[in-house]
Amino acid sequence: MSAVLAGSVAQAAPRLPGYALFGALLAAAGLPLYIHAPKFYVDEYGVSLGALGAVLFALRLIDVVQDPALGRLAERLRAHRAVSIWIAVAVMAAAMLGLFAVVPPIAPLWWFAAMLVLVFSAFSYLTICFYAQGVATAAALPGQGHLRLARWRETGALLGICAAAVAPLVLGGFGGFALSFAILSGLAALAMVGQWQDRGGVPGTGFGPVLRDAVARRLLMVAMVNAAPVAVSSTLFLFFVESRLQAPGWEGAFLLLFFLSAAAAAPVWGALAERFGAKRMLLAGMMLSIAAFAGAILLGAGDLWAFGLICVASGAAMGADMTLLPALFARRMAQVSPGAAEGFGLWSFVSKFTLALAAVALLPLLEAGGFAAGQNNDAAALTLLSLLYGAVPCVLKLLAIALLARTPIEERS
Template sequence: MTPRLYAWSLFAALIATAGLPIYIHAPKFYVDSYGVSLASMGFVLAALRLIDVVQDPALGWLAESTRPHRKTGVALAVILLVASMAALFAVTPPIAPLWWFALCLTGLFSAFSFLTICFYAEGVAKAETLGPGGHIRLAGWREGGSLLGVCLAAVAPVALAAATDSPFTAFAALFALLAILATFTMQSQWQGHAAEPTPSPFALFRPVLADRLARRLLLIALLNATPVAVTSTLFLFFVEPCAEALRKSRIGDEKS
């Protein structure tokens, strides 16, 4: 077994565990717990996605510019990730729930994107040191961890509901423990090479937006991503009433 590749699985699981609640759990939690309307929730999520589109190139530039201090940058991003997750699920909103939701998700989005960029960029450099088949071996460990994280994020709130009255608070606590473990395990893997000269993030946008074909591809990407975001967000809103209706129907059949 290649030494320390399990660290990549663990950190991939952390990132994946943070990603799923953004669309699946958080909207349903705020609608059920604080009475936020689904329409206003959809508006906020759409606005946040637009922010995410603009800030991702800026975060990529930041990740490259701070590469010599990558361990510090990753540690700060993990702190923001954990704090945002805790504020989202374990803290009663001190302001209007919709604004608190937007604020927490902005922190969660930003930390998630920055860590993803750093993680995959570091993976390319790491794979080149593993010899023939290094990229495939590293990808296997990494994507296996991602799958584990997605499954954990999907199942944990349901499983925790059987043990506590505040499953999402417990989920945030378990997420913090996973973050500590993953960050500590991955610490030696961040190499922090010298940063390459990069233009400003605004300069990076210009050639893309000036290219007619690139603009069309961006539109296609938007149309492709929209159904995924909508269906994943609305999934629990659809399934839960259907499951409850089916349960009541079966109870009625048994009584009759």
């Protein structure tokens, strides 16, 4: 067993399918939680939207300290990274079972918070280690290694999101989702055995070189602003389909369409980036996203075909975000902080903070505007929902485009 935990003594060659499967695991524990968990606790336990939004925001405030600290921890445990990965995977799987498959033994809101602390903490540590390891792995690959690895990793991640988005429907509820997640956890950890070696990297350099580098700082800012539209749409997606489109029961089909479009587009964006440049293709993806979100503002009850097209377009745009932006940051880390753990500690923080900010801002605002989940809402409440779902992401994407356009990026491997 110790041999399995530690991985092989000899340094294993980069195994890209393993990165795809591990990426799928992390993705299944990330964005789907913001889609499923709030509505599950509203429907099953009657927890208010405002309370859930406050808890999600409070948990992200923990990340203000935790994610950078976990970046340092990942660097300190570098020699024992394989063992620490197994421990974190086990914690995340157990907490996911507790969140969805266990009747809360205490007040549901507190149980929700406790399980999410464990899920988020393990998720953060695993994400930091995974992307930091990718910096060294990409260097061992021929050609444009960062983009090649990103295609495998992010395509796997998007397929993982697809599976997680529909799993509660396909598996008969959230208990089945949690159990399948635990099984995936074991398979993903096994797929990465032998992949956590140092690969001749250099020790971590701390946060200083990352924060002092103007390009790295700008990319972190782009990541934070660019994640916000996805955070907004993810937080409001189920409510938009159920109440604005008046299409309860279609949520799973639209989610699957969205994420399958992203998964199909991710390798295409990667190939185009190798030919035309990652920055140029990322900007194109952002503009496609604006067109999709703008179209959503105009939709009303019964506009299912139109929303399906919007799901395809916005999903394809997210494929660019998930593939190209992390690859650009990883490439920069290879230059300014090759250990990369601390850099991706900061990356993890800015990427997740926007999800919590969306929850704490949007859910109480919807409630204050007279919106009630699962109820008949008046025209004003539905208009507010449409504006929050469509117009706010457009404004945020425009800001992200402006930031990225002014970021000097060398287009090379």
